[in-house]
Amino acid sequence: MHPAPSIILFSTLSGAGFGMMIWLGAGFGPSSRGFAFFACGLALALATAGLFASLWHLGNPRRAWRALSQWRSSWLSREGIFSIAALACFGIYALLWAAGQGRFIFPGVCGAMFALATIYATSMIYAGIEAVPRWSKSPTPALFVAYATAGGGLGVTVAALPFTDPPLATLAVSAALLIAAAAVALWWRMRAAAIGLDADGSTPETAIGLPALGRARLFESPHSSPNYLFKEMVFRIGRKHADKLRRLAFGAAFILPLLLLGIAAAMPSWSPVLWLALPVHLAGVAASRWLFFAEAEHVVSLYYGYR
Amino acid sequence: MTTLPSATRKKLGLVIDLDTCVGCHACVVACKEWNTGGYGAPLSDQDAYGASPSGAWLNRVHSFEITPAATRCKGGQGPAQSAQIVHFPKSCLHCDDAPCVTVCPTGASYKRAEDGIVLVDESMCIGCGLCAWACPYGAREMDAAAGVMKKCTLCVDRIYNDNIPEPDQVPACVRACPASARHFGDLGDPGSAVSKLVAERGGVDLMPEQGTRPVNKYLPPRAKADIDIDGNFRLAELAMPEATGFLGWLDRALERLG
Numbered sequence: 257m258h259p260a261p262s263i264i265l266f267s268t269l270s271g272a273g274f275g276m277m278i279w280l281g282a283g284f285g286p287s288s289r290g291f292a293f294f295a296c297g298l299a300l301a302l303a304t305a306g307l308f309a310s311l312w313h314l315g316n317p318r319r320a321w322r323a324l325s326q327w328r329s330s331w332l333s334r335e336g337i338f339s340i341a342a343l344a345c346f347g348i349y350a351l352l353w354a355a356g357q358g359r360f361i362f363p364g365v366c367g368a369m370f371a372l373a374t375i376y377a378t379s380m381i382y383a384g385i386e387a388v389p390r391w392s393k394s395p396t397p398a399l400f401v402a403y404a405t406a407g408g409g410l411g412v413t414v415a416a417l418p419f420t421d422p423p424l425a426t427l428a429v430s431a432a433l434l435i436a437a438a439a440v441a442l443w444w445r446m447r448a449a450a451i452g453l454d455a456d457g458s459t460p461e462t463a464i465g466l467p468a469l470g471r472a473r474l475f476e477s478p479h480s481s482p483n484y485l486f487k488e489m490v491f492r493i494g495r496k497h498a499d500k501l502r503r504l505a506f507g508a509a510f511i512l513p514l515l516l517l518g519i520a521a522a523m524p525s526w527s528p529v530l531w532l533a534l535p536v537h538l539a540g541v542a543a544s545r546w547l548f549f550a551e552a553e554h555v556v557s558l559y560y561g562y563r
Numbered sequence: 564m565t566t567l568p569s570a571t572r573k574k575l576g577l578v579i580d581l582d583t584c585v586g587c588h589a590c591v592v593a594c595k596e597w598n599t600g601g602y603g604a605p606l607s608d609q610d611a612y613g614a615s616p617s618g619a620w621l622n623r624v625h626s627f628e629i630t631p632a633a634t635r636c637k638g639g640q641g642p643a644q645s646a647q648i649v650h651f652p653k654s655c656l657h658c659d660d661a662p663c664v665t666v667c668p669t670g671a672s673y674k675r676a677e678d679g680i681v682l683v684d685e686s687m688c689i690g691c692g693l694c695a696w697a698c699p700y701g702a703r704e705m706d707a708a709a710g711v712m713k714k715c716t717l718c719v720d721r722i723y724n725d726n727i728p729e730p731d732q733v734p735a736c737v738r739a740c741p742a743s744a745r746h747f748g749d750l751g752d753p754g755s756a757v758s759k760l761v762a763e764r765g766g767v768d769l770m771p772e773q774g775t776r777p778v779n780k781y782l783p784p785r786a787k788a789d790i791d792i793d794g795n796f797r798l799a800e801l802a803m804p805e806a807t808g809f810l811g812w813l814d815r816a817l818e819r820l821g
Contacts, residue, residue: 257696265691267671303598313691313692314689314690314691314692314710315688315689315690315705315706315709315710315711315712316688316689316690316710316711317689319669319687319688319689320689322668322669322670322671322687323668323669323689323691324668325573325668325669325670326565326667326668326669326670327567328566329565329664329665329666329667330565330665330667330693330695331666332668332691333668335670336668365648369657381666381693381778384666385662385666385696385697386662386774387696387697387698387773388696388774412587415751433728439601451708455770456689456773457643458699458770458771458772460627462589462770462771462772463769463770464581464625464627464649464651464769465650465768465769465770465781465783466581466629466767466784469629469631469647469649469784470630470631470632470646471629471630471631471632472627472628472629472649473627473629473630474625474626474627474628475626475797476586476589476625476626477625478623478624478625478653479620481615481616481617482615483617483618483619483620483704484617484619484695484704484705485695486702486703487694488692488695488696488705489695489701492676500601506688508637515698536788539661554696554699554709555770555773556698556699556700556701557700559625559653559700560625560700561796
């Protein structure tokens with residue numbers, strides 16, 4: 257599948273932003289107004305930057321508002337509604353908090369729940385596509401939720417740096433979230449690696465409806481240069497260096513941030529190194545998201561000589 | 564509405580005969596021609612006369628080589644068959660459980676309850692491309708100029724169009740096919756000509772395991788005669804010129820010599 261930069265940017269940034277909303281809305285982090293301003297601002301900025309990036313993916317972005325109408329059947333529509341609900345609830349929570357009115361539980365928890373729902377809806381957009389067995393038959397929702405909660409936890413920890421020396425407990429929670437996400441990422445990868453194009457029994461023979469006749473091989477392509485189907489679903493890029501990129505992504509998303517958390521825990525005076533953790537983590541998430549798309553195979557490839 | 568109708572009153576669709584399709588691409592061109600001037604935005608092309616042309620097409624013909632499990636060249640047992648070429652036209656199958664419809668966030672994609680045709684309302688389409696991802700068959704293509712999704716409309720602007728002569732009130736691809744390999748009708752009516760054809764020839768679904776319940780059916784190629792068996796008649800012999808005059812006499816004379 258085509259790893260569109262807009263979609264990778266969206267799911268990486270929004271994932272971290274909504275992840276931060278989950279923890280901030282649930283009452284984590286220091287209570288100072290300065291922190292409210294900075295952390296909530298960062299969460300809202302990440303989430304909205306991601307949402308704007310996703311508009312860039314559309315052929316007709318001016319009609320994007322129409323995407324809120326089909327929540328009965330479409331996870332993309334649900335994602336839109338949940339994200340707006342999350343931004344609204346969390347926005348109210350952040351405003352009251354930053355204005356010195358304290359942290360109200362109701363808008364906070366609503367914001368956190370809608371943020372979690374948004375992340376789940378994003379994952380279900382992919383997990384719901386049966387034509388891409390690698391997405392629909394592996395624990396894709398767990399993967400997206402794990403990345404977002406770990407990134408959100410790290411974001412909250414980092415955003416607290418200007419206001420307080422990070423307490424050991426905060427560092428430990430953030431590290432635990434990263435370790436859990438790393439475990440889910442490995443689990444997803446193990447499952448996904450075993451899922452081929454034929455996971456549902458689809459082959460070039462069933463694709464043309466003639467499995468009884470024998471083995472089918474594409475003799476002549478319907479078109480002589482690549483088309484939309486090729487660009488979106490059939491092109492195979494980045495396979496050569498996939499393993500290298502996967503290790504780099506894993507290192508950046510989990511190992512390096514864990515090391516930085518460890519340094520901050522062992523030597524509190526070094527805690528400013530944690531500033532590095534968030535961008536490094538997000539770069540790792542973006543790289544792994546790139547692989548999520550680039551390595552996914554769509555059954556339409558069966559019509560183009562792949563099996 | 565992107566929820567699917569629980570049932571459709573008709574199931575209009577195509578039956579494509581893989582036995583008689585000669586792979587001429589006339590249906591492909593006729594489809595492009597009609598649909599670039601008909602329903603919705605024109606089917607645009609990019610760099611049409613340049614080095615890397617591309618464009619939106621709603622119907623494409625793939626050609627496959629099929630090698631039977633038991634082939635003569637492998638010295639296999641059982642019915643020996645030659646490899647064969649199957650020309651395979653592919654367009655929207657107007658599925659009963661169309662996954663492209665339910666994923667649409669705007670309601671632009673819908674399946675009509677009256678005749679089962681799957682359509683895109685282009686004025687509502689945001690061009691997100693999710694429906695094209697959801698379709699296992701690659702039946703939808705984005706129009707790069709208009710930024711909206713294009714797909715086979717079953718020539719909805721021909722089949723109900725009283726302004727054109729009655730023989731033309733079928734999809735453009737069906738009208739254009741020189742081999743009569745494409746048939747159009749109501750597959751929900753067991754008495755229709757297309758349903759009878761499907762029953763008679765053992766029509767099949769594409770990728771039934773994907774759970775989409777396609778309306779369009781494909782007729783498998785008929786079993787081929789085994790032309791390599793000894794004693795079978797040889798076409799080349801029919802083409803031998805008969806010798807006349809002096810050469811004819813010489814031919815007969817030499818024949819008699821044995």
